[in-house]
Amino acid sequence: MESKHKIVDLTKAKLIRADWKNSNEKVVFTNGCFDIVHLGHVDYLEQARAQGTKMILGLNTDSSVKQLKGEERPINNEYARARLLAAFEFIDMVILFSDETPLNLINELIPDVLVKGADYTIENIVGAKEVIANGGEVKTITLVEGFSTSSIIDKIRKVGL
Numbered sequence: 001m002e003s004k005h006k007i008v009d010l011t012k013a014k015l016i017r018a019d020w021k022n023s024n025e026k027v028v029f030t031n032g033c034f035d036i037v038h039l040g041h042v043d044y045l046e047q048a049r050a051q052g053t054k055m056i057l058g059l060n061t062d063s064s065v066k067q068l069k070g071e072e073r074p075i076n077n078e079y080a081r082a083r084l085l086a087a088f089e090f091i092d093m094v095i096l097f098s099d100e101t102p103l104n105l106i107n108e109l110i111p112d113v114l115v116k117g118a119d120y121t122i123e124n125i126v127g128a129k130e131v132i133a134n135g136g137e138v139k140t141i142t143l144v145e146g147f148s149t150s151s152i153i154d155k156i157r158k159v160g161l
């Protein structure tokens with residue numbers, strides 16, 4: 001499927017989620033800012049997708065990223081970030097959310113598996129309680145050391161590009 005068609009609004013996302021439920025898909029959900037995508041993101045997203053049969057990516061809007069990462073961010077706007085992530089064949093759906101956290105989105109979509117990188121603990125993953133209460137699982141993926149969007153930005157600043 002062309003990447004742009006994987007970027008959906010909540011109404012469409014709920015219809016697709018219901019369809020996946022009827023066809024017994026195991027739906028993984030993960031979320032993030034994914035401003036400058038790097039090896040750590042790819043490694044973690046591939047492993048997250050392997051926890052189920054479909055994967056939904058909740059992507060912070062530009063305004064949400066600004067709240068979380070500061071006024072200078074994101075470097076890449078939300079449409080560019082969404083298209084890039086949707087281009088990964090192992091991502092089945094991308095949905096933008098403007099809240100500070102994906103809690104409302106997770107409550108609407110109730111995934112079977114909620115995944116974050118191991119920079120989070122199960123206790124501090126937003127939506128963990130709700131997913132577990134609905135019989136789902138919450139997992140963290142080991143980080144690839146030395147990779148972060150912030151460190152990439154710092155490197156670029158250091159070399160003065």
Ligand SMILES: Nc1ncnc2c1ncn2[C@@H]1O[C@H](COP(=O)(O)OP(=O)(O)OP(=O)(O)O)[C@@H](O)[C@H]1O
Binds near residue numbers: 039040142146147
């Ligand atoms: N090095 C890494 N290895 C594996 N997963 C990662 C790594 N860095 C971030 N992640 C995961 O990717 C998701 C998106 O994180 P995010 O977009 O904040 O990446 P980041 O590189 O940490 O960005 P920033 O430096 O701006 O905070 C999160 O679930 C996070 O756990």
Ligand SMILES: O=P(O)(O)O[C@@H]1O[C@H]([C@H](O)CO)[C@@H](O)[C@H](O)[C@@H]1O
Binds near residue numbers: 068099102
């Ligand atoms: O890319 P990030 O900063 O890892 O993504 C954030 O993750 C937060 C996390 O899910 C909290 O448990 C989330 O609240 C925030 O909206 C970003 O997606």
